[in-house]
Amino acid sequence: MALQRGLSRCARFALQFSLDSGCFKCRAGAKRHLLSEDLVRLQDFQLKKLYTARHLPGTKSHFFEALNQKMERNELILQEDLKQVLHLCQSPEDMVTVRNAIYRYHEVNPNSTYRFGPLFMRLCYELRMEDVALGTITDQKLKGFFSEKTSFNIMMDMLFTKGSYESALKVMREMKSQGITFSKETFTLVFATCYKLNTPSSYHICLTLMEKGQTKGNPIPTQAYCCAVALALKQNDTKRAQIIYYQILNKNNRLCGNLKVLMLVLAGSIEDAVAYLKKTLSSKSPSFIGKLNISQEVVDVLREKSVGGPWEVEAQEVVMQLQEAGHVIKQSMDEMLCHTPQGKLRPLGFFDEEKKRQRNSLKTSTLLSQ
Known part of the structure; x- marks a missing residue:
């Protein structure tokens, strides 16, 4: 019980510290991000960083020094080492150690089942180091380290936010080359990127991916379809725009209503x-x-x-x-198309999970003592 109360106090302290220091402002201040907070989970990540720092035996500088010496001696990097360094990184200088640890860990554990990819992407998102993230996720030496769609989605969201649309498509191609299945969020990110580029090439990419996704039965969300409709209109292909529009199942929303009016007007149906x-x-x-x-x-x-x-x-x-x-x-059509979906609120998810683990541990200890 005392441990649970301590954890609750830590959660409150971490939340207050984060709000006071502006830790949560990086996504709130970002423009045109397409992933909801419950998918990026940046706040959870930041809270866990604070928790890790408070419970670290010794100082952060001592930990980094010990880890660098460990790598210099070519010693094994443990899973816990990598978890901690990811949650202690605060600067570009720290990131050098983080990346060295990632490469060393993956070299020894190429088939690790622990998903470090999303943690690294959240770290880069927090520090606004999209160039580092892009160079890392597309490095063939780390193939398999980013083995799930979440890492690629967060990476594309970062690049979309910065207006680096060609780079976002590069990430999509890497995702395809590794055989990672597209999620509904992936389709939204890619179609929105193609819409922003508004070139014959990006239009072709959008239509091709849509057809393949439909053939495979992949879920394509309304927002993605709407981006495809808008792109078709920008490319003066009103007939294709209408075909795509009528594939949308739920049209009872502001975005679809505005698109319908725009589509009819541009088709000459005043x-x-x-x-x-x-x-x-x-x-x-x-x-x-x-x-x-x-x-x-x-x-x-x-x-x-x-x-x-x-x-x-x-x-x-x-x-x-x-x-x-x-x-x-x-509100412009661009703002409607590139809105951030409303996700489920998960204010202290990490701490909730930690409390649950502590309760289960307490129950187990009680049973064993009996």
Whole structure:
């Protein structure tokens, strides 16, 4: 019980310290990240770093010195050594030791079942060292060290956040070469990256991966499909955009509604776009569901494309109705497409797991004493 209370105090201290020192601000301040916090798990990682530092016997500098000497003597790097150094790293200088330990550990334990990859990626995310992360995850000497999709997804999210879209596709190709199955988050990251690049090549990559994913029965989320629709529209392929759009199962959301209007307008179907907007305005859905909010960007395109046409007056009228009802918003299509999905809240996941282990250990000790 005393140990559990101590752990709870440590959790509270770690959380307060992290909030005061700004440790949690790095993702909050990032732009256009596509992975939710419950997938990146950066806060959990930062809390565990604080916990490791508080319970380290001796000083951090002594630990790093001992580990470097161990590698100089060509001694075995243990799993616990690598765990600790990953959770104690705080600077580029520390990262040199971390990478040396990773290479040494993988050389001796190429088939290790412990998943160090996500820990290293979270460390690079925290320290904003995406170049180090990219060079490490694509190094063929470490093939097999990053053996799960989480590492690659976090890496691509880092690069997407920094606007390094070509590098993100390089990571995707490495992921494919290692035969790692794409998750729904992978499809979102890759399709959003292709949308940002907006080139014939990236469009081809997006369509190819979509077809292969559908053939294999891989889950492709709405956000990924929407990025593909937007990319098709940017590439002036309205017919393909419509085909992709109607493959989306759940279209009852702001993003899909805006995409539909934009798609109809760019396809020259002003009449259908106006009819759709009128229908949403007159919808008798419950107040808690709300009406469709239209981006000012989409409204501007509708106005521009309807000028001089037979539906100009109707288009202007429906736009005025939307504005008067407060359903025209400043949020751009890019912001809607590249939003961060809302994940499950896991504020102190590591400490919850630690408490559970302590309770199980206490029960076992009690049974043995009986």
